[in-house]
Amino acid sequence: MRVLAAAALFCLFGQAMAQTPTTPEGAKPMLTSQDIRAVAPALERYAQGIVLGDLWKRPGLSPRDRSIVTVAALIARDQTVELPNYLNLAIDNGVKPAEISEIITHLAFYTGWANAMNAIPPAREVFANRNIGADQVPPASGPQLPLDEAAESQRASRVEQQFGQITPSLVQYTTDVLFRDLWLRPGLAPRDRSLVTVSALVATGQVAQITYHLNRAMDNGLKREEAGELLGHLAFYTGWPNAFSAAPVVKDVIEKRPR
Amino acid sequence: MRVLAAAALFCLFGQAMAQTPTTPEGAKPMLTSQDIRAVAPALERYAQGIVLGDLWKRPGLSPRDRSIVTVAALIARDQTVELPNYLNLAIDNGVKPAEISEIITHLAFYTGWANAMNAIPPAREVFANRNIGADQVPPASGPQLPLDEAAESQRASRVEQQFGQITPSLVQYTTDVLFRDLWLRPGLAPRDRSLVTVSALVATGQVAQITYHLNRAMDNGLKREEAGELLGHLAFYTGWPNAFSAAPVVKDVIEKRPR
Amino acid sequence: MRVLAAAALFCLFGQAMAQTPTTPEGAKPMLTSQDIRAVAPALERYAQGIVLGDLWKRPGLSPRDRSIVTVAALIARDQTVELPNYLNLAIDNGVKPAEISEIITHLAFYTGWANAMNAIPPAREVFANRNIGADQVPPASGPQLPLDEAAESQRASRVEQQFGQITPSLVQYTTDVLFRDLWLRPGLAPRDRSLVTVSALVATGQVAQITYHLNRAMDNGLKREEAGELLGHLAFYTGWPNAFSAAPVVKDVIEKRPR
Numbered sequence: 153m154r155v156l157a158a159a160a161l162f163c164l165f166g167q168a169m170a171q172t173p174t175t176p177e178g179a180k181p182m183l184t185s186q187d188i189r190a191v192a193p194a195l196e197r198y199a200q201g202i203v204l205g206d207l208w209k210r211p212g213l214s215p216r217d218r219s220i221v222t223v224a225a226l227i228a229r230d231q232t233v234e235l236p237n238y239l240n241l242a243i244d245n246g247v248k249p250a251e252i253s254e255i256i257t258h259l260a261f262y263t264g265w266a267n268a269m270n271a272i273p274p275a276r277e278v279f280a281n282r283n284i285g286a287d288q289v290p291p292a293s294g295p296q297l298p299l300d301e302a303a304e305s306q307r308a309s310r311v312e313q314q315f316g317q318i319t320p321s322l323v324q325y326t327t328d329v330l331f332r333d334l335w336l337r338p339g340l341a342p343r344d345r346s347l348v349t350v351s352a353l354v355a356t357g358q359v360a361q362i363t364y365h366l367n368r369a370m371d372n373g374l375k376r377e378e379a380g381e382l383l384g385h386l387a388f389y390t391g392w393p394n395a396f397s398a399a400p401v402v403k404d405v406i407e408k409r410p411r
Numbered sequence: 412m413r414v415l416a417a418a419a420l421f422c423l424f425g426q427a428m429a430q431t432p433t434t435p436e437g438a439k440p441m442l443t444s445q446d447i448r449a450v451a452p453a454l455e456r457y458a459q460g461i462v463l464g465d466l467w468k469r470p471g472l473s474p475r476d477r478s479i480v481t482v483a484a485l486i487a488r489d490q491t492v493e494l495p496n497y498l499n500l501a502i503d504n505g506v507k508p509a510e511i512s513e514i515i516t517h518l519a520f521y522t523g524w525a526n527a528m529n530a531i532p533p534a535r536e537v538f539a540n541r542n543i544g545a546d547q548v549p550p551a552s553g554p555q556l557p558l559d560e561a562a563e564s565q566r567a568s569r570v571e572q573q574f575g576q577i578t579p580s581l582v583q584y585t586t587d588v589l590f591r592d593l594w595l596r597p598g599l600a601p602r603d604r605s606l607v608t609v610s611a612l613v614a615t616g617q618v619a620q621i622t623y624h625l626n627r628a629m630d631n632g633l634k635r636e637e638a639g640e641l642l643g644h645l646a647f648y649t650g651w652p653n654a655f656s657a658a659p660v661v662k663d664v665i666e667k668r669p670r
Numbered sequence: 671m672r673v674l675a676a677a678a679l680f681c682l683f684g685q686a687m688a689q690t691p692t693t694p695e696g697a698k699p700m701l702t703s704q705d706i707r708a709v710a711p712a713l714e715r716y717a718q719g720i721v722l723g724d725l726w727k728r729p730g731l732s733p734r735d736r737s738i739v740t741v742a743a744l745i746a747r748d749q750t751v752e753l754p755n756y757l758n759l760a761i762d763n764g765v766k767p768a769e770i771s772e773i774i775t776h777l778a779f780y781t782g783w784a785n786a787m788n789a790i791p792p793a794r795e796v797f798a799n800r801n802i803g804a805d806q807v808p809p810a811s812g813p814q815l816p817l818d819e820a821a822e823s824q825r826a827s828r829v830e831q832q833f834g835q836i837t838p839s840l841v842q843y844t845t846d847v848l849f850r851d852l853w854l855r856p857g858l859a860p861r862d863r864s865l866v867t868v869s870a871l872v873a874t875g876q877v878a879q880i881t882y883h884l885n886r887a888m889d890n891g892l893k894r895e896e897a898g899e900l901l902g903h904l905a906f907y908t909g910w911p912n913a914f915s916a917a918p919v920v921k922d923v924i925e926k927r928p929r
Contacts, residue, residue, distance in 0.1 A: 183790055190804070191793045192775045194855065195786060197810035202847055203783070210839060230490065231748065231784040257451045264650040265462070266490040268454060272442055275450045286449070292456040318662045321469060321643025322654055329461055330651065337453065357616060357875060358652035384839025391782040392848065393876040395840055403836045489749065516710045523909040524721070525749040527713060531701055534709045545708070551715040577921045580728060580902025581913055588720055589910065596712065616875060617911035 183233075203388055213381035216246040220344060221351045221382055223247075224255060225389045227271045228263040228352035235274040240282075249279060249288045254340035255348050261334060262352050290339035297336045304331055343373040350374075351382065354398045355390040362401045367409070376406050442492075462647055472640035475505040479603060480610045480641055482506075483514060484648045486530045487522040487611035494533040499541075508538060508547045513599035514607050520593060521611050549598035556595045563590055602632040609633075610641065613657045614649040621660045626668070635665050701751075721906055731899035734764040738862060739869045739900055741765075742773060743907045745789045746781040746870035753792040758800075767797060767806045772858035773866050779852060780870050808857035815854045822849055861891040868892075869900065872916045873908040880919045885927070894924050 188196050208218055219242035226235050239252060252275060260268030278284075308327045316323050335345060346369030353362050366379060379402055387395035447455050467477055478501035485494050498511060511534060519527035537543075567586045575582050594604060605628030612621050625638060638661055646654035706714050726736055737760035744753050757770060770793060778786030796802075826845045834841050853863060864887030871880050884897060897920055905913035 183787055187790050187794050188787075190797060191790050191807065192771045192786070193807060193810040194771075194775045195778055198775075198778070198847070202843070207839075207843075212839070225782075226784065229748075229782065229784070230488075231782075231788070233788060234784060253451045253453075257453045257457075260454055260457070261647075262650055262652060264484075264488065264490075264653075265647055266485065266488070266493060267650070268451070269442055269447075270490070270492060272446050272450050276446050279449060289450065289452060292452040315658050315662060318665060319639035319642040319654075319658060321466075321471070321640055322646055322658065325461070325466075325643060325646060326651070329457070352650075353652060356650075356652065358656060359878075360618075360656045361652040380837035381839055383837040384843060387840055387843060388779075388783055391780055391785070391870075391874075392844070393780060393871060393874065393879040394782075395837075397876060397878045399833050399837060399840065403833060406836055489747075512710045512712075516712045516716075519713055519716070520906075521909055521911060523743075523747065523749075523912075524906055525744065525747070525752060526909070527710070528701055528706075529749070529751060531705050531709050535705050538708060548709065548711065551711040574917050574921060577924060578898035578901040578913075578917060580725075580730070580899055581905055581917065584720070584725075584902060584905060585910070588716070611909075612911055615909075615911065617915060619877075619915045620911040 207385060207388060210381065210384070212377045213385060214245075216242075217347060217378065218385055219245040219247050220251075220255065220347055221385055222389055223252070224259065224348040224351040225355040225386055227256065227259045227267055228355040229390065230267050230270055232270055232274050235271065236278050239275060239278040243278070243282065249282075249284045250290050250339045251344065253289045254337060254345070257337075258334065258340065258345060258348055259352060261330060262349055263356060290337065295338065296333075297338050297342070299332065299336060307331065341372075343369070346372045346374060347378075347382075350379075351386065354383070354386050354394055357394055357397060359397050359401055362398055363405055366402060366405045370405070370409060376409075376411075379406065466644060466647060469640065469643070471636045472644060473504075475501075476606060476637065477644055478504040478506050479510075479514065479606055480644055481648055482511070483518065483607040483610040484614040484645055486515065486518045486526055487614040488649065489526050489529055491529050491533050494530065495537050498534060498537040502537070502541065508541075508543045509549050509598045510603065512548045513596060513604070516596075517593065517599065517604055517607055518611060520589060521608050522615060549596065554597065555592075556597050556601070558591065558595060566590065600631075602628070605631045605633060606637075606641075609638075610645065613642070613645050613653055616653055616656060618656050618660055621657055622664055625661060625664045629664070629668060635668075635670075638665065725903060725906060728899065728902070730895045731903060732763075734760075735865060735896065736903055737763040737765050738769075738773065738865055739903055740907055741770070742777065742866040742869040743873040743904055745774065745777045745785055746873040747908065748785050748788055750788050750792050753789065754796050757793060757796040761796070761800065767800075767802045768808050768857045769862065771807045772855060772863070775855075776852065776858065776863055776866055777870060779848060780867050781874060808855065813856065814851075815856050815860070817850065817854060825849065859890075861887070864890045864892060865896075865900075868897075869904065872901070872904050872912055875912055875915060877915050877919055880916055881923055884920060884923045888923075888927060894927075894929075897924065 185196070208215060213221070219238065222238050223235070223242050226232070226238060242252060243249065256268050256271045256275060259271070279289075304327075308331070311326060312323055335342065340348070346365065349365045350362065350369050353359075353365055366374075370376070370379070383395045383399055383402060386398075444455070467474060472480070478497065481497050482494070482501050485491070485497060501511060502508065515527050515530045515534060518530070538548075563586075567590070570585060571582055594601065599607070605624065608624045609621065609628050612618075612624055625633075629635070629638070642654045642658055642661060645657075703714070726733060731739070737756065740756050741753070741760050744750070744756060760770065761767065774786050774789045774793060777789070797807075822845075826849070829844060830841055853860065858866070864883065867883050868880065868887050870876075871883055884892075888894070888897070901913045901917055901920060904916075
């Protein structure tokens with residue numbers, strides 16, 4: 153698996169592809185090493201030396217988690233050109249196809265319906281190439297994870313009090329569709345679902361929503377060190393400004409939690 | 412018209428298309444039902460049960476308004492893959508081609524020139540398929556709506572005072588191009604122009620600009636209940652974080668206005 | 671050179687192209703004048719009368735700078751359809767191919783890796799059409815600009831103090847990769863690198879990061895008047911809300927600096 157992952161990463165930055173790879177009709181072609189070098193040779197040096205040579209190997213966030221974070225960021229930002237490569241890498245790093253399916257469904261709600269729709273063709277392509285069939289994809293509905301009724305009721309009544317008079321539909325859907333349905337789907341562990349959510353928030357500059365979701369993520373098992381590594385990782389994939397705009401909120405959340 | 416609209420919505424989420432539809436050269440192909448089910452069957456359940464089965468049917472915001480809001484959000488976020496479907500649905504729901512033309516022109520200024528340019532090919536395709544000719548599209552210039560000189564002078568002098576020394580070009584263009592030209596074009600009612608503007612602001616996370624434009628929208632006739640429904644609708648199309656980041660501002664605006 | 675630039679600008683808004691131009695396989699086709707007129711004739715009037723007829727000719731920001739700002743904004747917002755036209759215009763306006771290469775590399779870090787990758791094909795196309803070879807592109811590494819050790823140490827220790835405990839990887843990469851490597855690359859003058867950075871921040875709504883980078887830009891030689899013109903220019907290319915959300919911060923920075 154490690155060999156495969158290395159090969160996939162190698163591809164990600166155009167090192168291994170001498171020619172433009174074929175793509176599904178209408179899709180933008182992926183980059184070759186030659187393309188990058190013809191325009192910006194330094195990008196290749198940074199990719200080799202820092203992104204591949206250091207970032208993905210850092211402790212504090214596993215390669216599997218880094219794959220989840222990267223895939224979530226790309227879908228959240230509607231950047232699908234290299235998504236097939238990163239989906240392949242994710243599977244090589246231990247992310248199950250069922251989890252990829254749930255990540256896409258989750259992000260329909262946390263980044264917008266069209267973002268999820270735009271992730272379907274790349275995922276379908278990767279699934280088809282790997283012979284991943286319907287049996288490896290979670291059903292439309294089925295048994296749910298258990299719900300912490302007390303915590304959910306508290307959340308619901310807080311939001312109802314704040315916004316129930318102003319936007320009843322938003323409040324109702326948040327309860328019925330998100331917290332009593334989507335979050336209880338068993339195909340993606342709550343901790344990973346939180347990791348996807350926080351990654352999407354950082355990736356799209358949604359600083360105001362980080363406090364709630366990072367706390368939830370840490371309640372769901374995300375470690376303090378992992379939250380910090382997530383920022384370093386997302387700096388590369390979503391730009392330094394997003395990482396630095398999120399950093400004070402992440403700091404605040406971490407410092408206010410009991411250790 | 413209702414039958415057509417239902418059929419269009421049916422298409423939107425891939426239910427009716429068994430095969431990949433043909434697209435103009437270079438465009439990304441639209442999704443089929445099969446594609447979605449192969450990756451994320453739950454997305455189809457949510458689309459059928461909640462988006463189609465509930466959201467679009469809710470009172471408080473008409474199907475025509477929901478179409479305007481959705482089209483504005485997609486253009487604002489540069490998500491054009493499903494735009495032809497939503498443009499067709501908009502026309503079925505009573506949005507006139509002239510209004511679609513004005514929505515695109517308006518969003519050039521409120522979301523960036525390239526966003527409007529990227530909306531041209533899908534609109535052109537829909538117009539061509541429906542035999543919508545130049546006679547149904549507003550002229551480049553012509554008679555304007557009447558201007559409330561007092562209110563506009565007050566706005567202009569307030570902005571001049573704030574930013575006239577810092578960025579004279581921005582201040583000048585805002586007066587000359589936006590408020591004394593674009594907003595006075597008769598092809599889109601001021602209330603609908605405001606609906607487009609507020610939708611674009613929520614869709615792109617421009618929270619700081621909502622207070623002014625939501626007040627303007629309500630001055631232009633947008634109802635309190637419609638503003639609330641808009642958030643519930645945009646949660647699906649632009650993601651929950653955008654809706655929840657906008658909610659406190661919407662609440663504040665509504666509560667501060669005389670009832 | 672002026673004639674070329676005028677011709678390029680003429681093309682930008684579809685005036686000169688009677689037919690759909692050919693594009694690299696998979697790329698979205700550029701718009702023709704006919705396309706725009708069929709949907710939104712007013713857009714053409716605004717483009718001719720204001721954007722071309724006035725904005726690009728304003729004093730306060732040179733055509734070369736306006737090209738850098740526009741290219742940075744388009745890459746930052748991942749809007750590549752018209753990027754070839756604007757890259758050609760940039761070269762006509764005096765931006766060197768080496769500078770374009772550095773702008774793309776710089777924006778990998780300031781707007782996300784995929785944004786830079788998506789700019790490679792349009793840049794490669796333009797470079798190939800103009801016979802711009804490897805000799806005109808900066809090497810992957812080489813001699814660096816001198817570093818102001820005192821200022822950089824101060825910056826680094828301030829950030830270390832703020833975030834070193836929370837996200838050591840982000841802090842470390844910021845020092846090692848950005849300020850002791852990327853910013854010292856000689857292919858793009860620090861003042862222009864700052865112009866790119868500030869443009870990207872405004873273009874992506876990263877208001878919280880403007881204070882630091884606009885001060886740095888002005889330390890690097892950006893004039894107060896240029897900062898103001900930048901906002902007026904970016905209003906058209908990134909939407910009015912981004913310009914108005916940035917304006918109070920730009921005002922604050924300018925007013926607090928010694929004149």
